[in-house]
Structures are given as structure tokens and as C-alpha cells.
Amino acid sequence: MNIILLGPPGAGKGTQAHRLVAERGMVQLSTGDMLRAARVSGTEMGKQVAAVMDAGKLVTDEIVIGLIAEQLDSASGGGFIFDGFPRTLAQADALGALLESKGASLDAVVEMQVDDEALVERITGRFTCGECGEGYHDTFKKPAVENICDKCDAEGKFKRRPDDNEEALRTRLMAYYKDTSPLIGYYYAKNKLKRIDGLGEIDEVAAHISGALAG
Ligand code: AP5
Ligand code: MG
DSSP: OOEEEEOSTTSSHHHHHHHHHHHHOBEEEEHHHHHHHHHHTTOHHHHHHHHHHHHTOOOOHHHHHHHHHHHTTSOOBTOEEEESOOOSHHHHHHHHHHHHHTTOOOOEEEEEEOOHHHHHHHHHTEEEETTTOOEEETTTBOOSSTTBOTTTOOBSOEEOOTTOSHHHHHHHHHHIIIIITHHHHHHHHTTOEEEEEOOSOHHHHHHHHHHHHHO
């Protein structure tokens, strides 16, 4: 099964993708994670996108489509979860063409609906483990032992994203409403759209997603 998790910054796409990977053996393809990895490894592309990402603007379609195209040849396990991709109509068209060229298709697009106030709260409290990428939150998902990752036991490795500040978040939200939200109508017209309430607790949202994928 190949699915898209569609939603604004902080909607919980990464959190739910990690669960689907653990529970269903799916493969997460997050363009945000790929771009951040390129920055850490210091590639030319990584340097090129750094300022754009920190400001909360969208990276070019050409770069992110290239990243996804490279990954689609890898083994998909229980299917791919596209997290944070596509984000423009051009990216959506490119994904459809790429999947078709591999004899594959998209099964569902899960739109995670969360109101803006909750997004700000989620983003400003977020931190992740620098070792394994596990996501946490100051209020909603604290590690069991302070400063130690529940998943990989790394100590003192938590970090916060440079684009998780109020100004960049405003730009990210604007990019979502202007460039990405037209995908809701695009996938509705293709009969792929499943809308779920993303406002509840993490387990509740996971149950909504399971229900949407089963139905
Ligand atoms: P990306 O990394 O994709 O960021 P984003 O879309 O802004 O989304 P986030 O990762 O911030 O949020 P999320 O929905 O994954 O939420 P999470 O699960 O972490 O992109 C970053 C940048 O890269 C972009 O701005 C752009 O520059 C560039 N980029 C990436 N892809 C691109 C593309 N395709 N085209 C162009 N440019 C691209 O959850 C957030 C917090 O809330 C966490 O702390 C979590 O613990 C908590 N939380 C999660 N669920 C719940 C819940 N149900 N209740 C309470 N708390 C919760
Ligand atoms: Mg994410």
C-alpha cells in the first residue's frame, strides 16, 4: 500500500509515519528528513537549500522530485509513506508519473486536519533524538527519563529544528495554504482522499488513520 500523509507543519505526519513503519513495515519517505540529512552531510544541494528551509519556504520542485525518484527504486516493504511530499501540484503530477513508470499506484491520501492554534503549540514544543530521529514534545510526549531517548537510549542528544520558531512557522503555514492545500481538491477528484481528525491524542489519531486505510 502506498500512501501520502498530507497536512500542515506540525500536523503529526512524522509521528504517525514512524508508527506505520513500526506496525506495518512500511517505508517512510520524508523529503524534509532527506533535505536535513543533505545539510548535515554538507553536500552542494544541502548548502543550497539551508537558508530556504530555515526561512520556512519551499525548496524547488526539481530538487525534491529528484530525491523521491532516487528512493522509489529501493525496496518498499509494506509500501511507501510519502511524508511532506508532494507539496505542490507539479510534485503531485510528478509522483503520479513516477509511480506509474514503476507499475505502482497510490492507494490513499490521508489529510490530517489540525487547527492552527494546535499546530503552533505542537511545533514550538517539538524536539527529536539526534541519534535515531525519534520525535518528542515538551508537553505531549516527554521521554520516560529526562534527557534520554526512549527508543535508542542515547543521552543528551535531543535537538530542536532551526525552522521551529514563530516567524518561520508563519511562512511554512502560508506555503501550506497557498501551495499545498490545492492538493486536497486534486486528490479528492482522483477519489483518493481520506480526511481524518488529527486533533486528538497520538494513539487516537493513529486509530483514525488505521480506520481510514481499512475503509
Ligand atoms: P518537513 O520536515 O516536511 O516539515 P513540515 O511539513 O513543516 O512538517 P513537520 O515535520 O514540521 O511536522 P509533522 O507533521 O511531521 O509533525 P510531527 O509529527 O513532527 O519540511 C521542512 C522544510 O523542508 C519545509 O519547510 C521546506 O523548506 C522543505 N521541504 C520538505 N519537503 C518539501 C517538498 N516536498 N517541497 C518543497 N520543500 C520541501 O509533530 C509535531 C510535534 O507535535 C511533535 O513534537 C510531536 O511529538 C507532537 N505531536 C504529534 N502528534 C500529536 C498529537 N496527536 N497530539 C499532541 N502532540 C502531537
Ligand atoms: Mg515531519
